[in-house]
Amino acid sequence: MPQGVYSDKALKFVRDYIKRHCKILALIALPIWAFRPSGTGVRGSLLFIEKVKELPEDYKIFVKKVEHIGFDSTGKVDKNDFDLILEAYQKETNQDDWITFKELDNCLGYTNTGRIDPKFFIKESRDLLRMFEGSPYPLKRLNEVADFSKETYNPKKEPERDFLYIEVNDVNVVSGEIERRFRKGKDVTQATIVIHEGQIIVSRRWPDRGAIAIVPKDFEGALLVKEFSVLNVKKGENREYLYHLFRTRQFLDLMDVYSTGEMSHRISEEDLKSIQIPVPPSDVQEKIVADILKKKREADKLRSHAERLENEARERL
Numbered sequence: 001m002p003q004g005v006y007s008d009k010a011l012k013f014v015r016d017y018i019k020r021h022c023k024i025l026a027l028i029a030l031p032i033w034a035f036r037p038s039g040t041g042v043r044g045s046l047l048f049i050e051k052v053k054e055l056p057e058d059y060k061i062f063v064k065k066v067e068h069i070g071f072d073s074t075g076k077v078d079k080n081d082f083d084l085i086l087e088a089y090q091k092e093t094n095q096d097d098w099i100t101f102k103e104l105d106n107c108l109g110y111t112n113t114g115r116i117d118p119k120f121f122i123k124e125s126r127d128l129l130r131m132f133e134g135s136p137y138p139l140k141r142l143n144e145v146a147d148f149s150k151e152t153y154n155p156k157k158e159p160e161r162d163f164l165y166i167e168v169n170d171v172n173v174v175s176g177e178i179e180r181r182f183r184k185g186k187d188v189t190q191a192t193i194v195i196h197e198g199q200i201i202v203s204r205r206w207p208d209r210g211a212i213a214i215v216p217k218d219f220e221g222a223l224l225v226k227e228f229s230v231l232n233v234k235k236g237e238n239r240e241y242l243y244h245l246f247r248t249r250q251f252l253d254l255m256d257v258y259s260t261g262e263m264s265h266r267i268s269e270e271d272l273k274s275i276q277i278p279v280p281p282s283d284v285q286e287k288i289v290a291d292i293l294k295k296k297r298e299a300d301k302l303r304s305h306a307e308r309l310e311n312e313a314r315e316r317l
Contacts, residue, residue, distance in 0.1 A: 007113065027047060028048075151230075152194070165188060196221070202246060
């Protein structure tokens with residue numbers, strides 16, 4: 001089935017019907033490019049169900065991701081792992097490949113969307129969802145450390161005005177810097193949020209890319225597409241600590257686990273608000289930020305040195 005049926009909020013009624021009337025035997029995640037050779041970018045997964053007269057109160061469900069499906073993203077013949085997947089299901093060789101229906105039904109306790117997509121339930125994702133639970137520091141939901149801005153504006157009210165306008169690709173995923181560009185109000189086609197200096201913006205579209213930034217002074221009052229969430233860090237919380245935590249590979253991968261959609265996957269703002277993160281004491285947060293900035297300065301020096309050596313080598317040629 002298309003990925004949206006497994007996870008989109010609007011299609012929860014379909015998933016509820018499946019749960020009420022069928023026994024779910026297995027959920028198999030396919031590569032995101034699986035249907036590309038057929039000329040479509042739509043993503044999908046395999047659902048195996050059994051019609052039974054009476055559903056057990058609880059039962060086991062096989063959940064697995066397959067990497068090799070008989071061809072690659074270009075359509076060329078490749079090895080096929082489906083025989084191995086079938087053997088793992090029949091012999092129950094690895095208990096990490098199994099969850100219970102109750103775990104599926106309450107989404108492991110991490111979201112209330114009723115999703116059943118295998119990507120959310122495979123072992124790797126379950127480990128990511130539990131990633132911070134072993135932290136020595138208390139955990140807080142994102143909406144406990146920051147308020148999510150809802151300040152919207154319709155630029156079409158001023159069709160000839162040039163607005164400082166930010167889309168997802170305007171945020172440099174390496175440096176966190178934002179590209180300055182303007183667009184007339186009449187040319188803005190997406191809903192927008194007004195942003196202010198010091199806010200943290202987090203792209204929810206393709207969240208694992210890491211389009212995250214702190215709004216600088218010269219972007220005060222700019223318009224931001226609603227593909228982002230805008231966070232006002234609460235008093236007493238360390239904005240720099242949160243910013244650097246959000247940009248870690250672990251956090252980006254965690255956001256990606258929550259993402260849904262068939263074409264361009266997104267994490268919902270509701271799920272983003274619910275993510276729990278470790279919040280150390282203030283002095284520990286400050287030390288973490290200082291260490292990160294120190295390493296960044298050292299990396300910048302090494303990068304500059306490497307560029308200088310490369311330029312010298314080119315001059316000798």
